[in-house]
Amino acid sequence: MPTFDTPSPISATIDLIGGSIRILAGDRADTVVEVRPRDASAELDVSTAEQTRVEYSNGKLLVKSPKPLKVFFGPWSAAVDVTVSLPAGSHVHGTTGHGDIYGDGVLGDCRLRTFDGDIGLHETGALKATTMSGQITVDKVTGDAHVTGSGDVDLTEVTGTANVKNLNGPSWIGQAGGTVHVNSAHGDISIDRAGPEVVARTAYGSVQLTEVAQGTVNLQTASGDIEVGIRRGTAAWLDVRSMSGGVRNHLDAGAAPGDSEDSVRIRARTLDGDILVRRAA
Template identity: 30%
Template sequence: MNRTFSTPEPIVLHTELGAGQVTVHATDTTETTIEVTGKLAEETRVEQDGRTISVIAPKQRGTSIFGSNGLRVTATVPTGSDLSTVLGSADLAVTGRVGDCSLRSGSGDVTLERAQLVEVTAGSGDVRIEHIEHDLSSKSGSGDLVVGVLGGDSQVVSGSGDLTVSRSVGRLSAKTGSGTIRIEESGEEVSATGASGDLHIRLARRGAIQARTASGDVTVGVLAGVPVWTDLNTVSGTVRSELESLGEPAEDQDYVELRTRTVSGDVHVRHVPAPQDRQAAHQPG
């Protein structure tokens, strides 16, 4: 099945699919094209209502949409279009820049290149997003979440999945059971709570950092030259600090307020050089 719609402006693409694959290409176009292939392609509803184009797979007799046979949906939409999905085990792959995303997925994987705002609820599938311009809200069971750039504030709740962030610009709140939280670079506040998972922040530039975990380890690197106020506590673990003594921050100077609470986990904090300094240090002389 192939359908084409005249869409000179960004649209809302809503997709409901049990098993299979959803591929979305956001590009500079004035038309939206939908291609559906698979056993039940001709029974799939593809319709437009205002600026919303819906692709809804047929329900299996006696089951919900999550039991439908595998289908492949390929959509080309205008840049900046919003996405809404209800997926079972189907995977979602999105290229180009999209707008606001409201995504529900069971066991399928989700991959986004660039989005304005993302709200995602996932079961056991992994979620990978290269760049989120504004806020993120994520809830997952056992799937991992990997994000390149978080441009706004973020709230992440996970059961056993890991969280990996290359750079967080805004405030980040993360709660996980047994998952590990890894943040390469944080720019503002970080609040992380875990049970047995570890927390690693490679480079913190400013703001308040709170880390609470039971048996996990906490490792935090603070940008060299940035003053740090610390409150580090562990019951049976060890605390190791390699922070420079820099005194009170000057007026308008960035500083980090670091609080950690662990039961049996270890705590290690230190000052680290700026990224370009680290790269230069590894270059051959």
């Protein structure tokens, strides 16, 4: 396996026609690359693994599989599985035509893309992740997150802004320090704790914001329920409407908030569903 001396974090680019990418980040002073054929009995996989380039120079790693004359995805397309063990904090740019991308440990900024596969990460810096068919799961993003998927999207914590586009599947954000924008064609949207601005829209599905303390909130669904939790001690301005459903406001009416009080403006719309506004637990 190719091994390189890397006493500090590096920048890794991994470009595969097909196959999985696994990044293992840890407290280490070297980088080790393993390239294996997906199927050791398949001649195409074996030859692709043998022809995959592995190069390192001046803090930059390149792992690149050869491109066939005709690109197609299916049971007869080439696939190699790549594992890269590198120093924590390294930046990663990874693409694969079909296959999963996984990262373990603390990574730097990441740009990841797979046409057909899941993306799963422990902790990253700023993140841009895209899959056309698969799940995206990230424990922590230190920075901004831009995620595009078609399946389950789970972001436990984002310290910066969170921008999610999900074609088909539920989207969940545990905590975001900055602005949150979520757009879904078909799927529920759930946000536990949000930053100063939330925009969440889905054509078909429910929208739930468990706790908000300040800023502006805009929630919209064509078919589904909406639920918003307002932190205790926060004043709320409400503009909520359901064309075919009930609206329940469990907040006590009061005077306009003073200059020192936290306040939030809530706008919620559903064509077919109920709306609930309550105090956060």
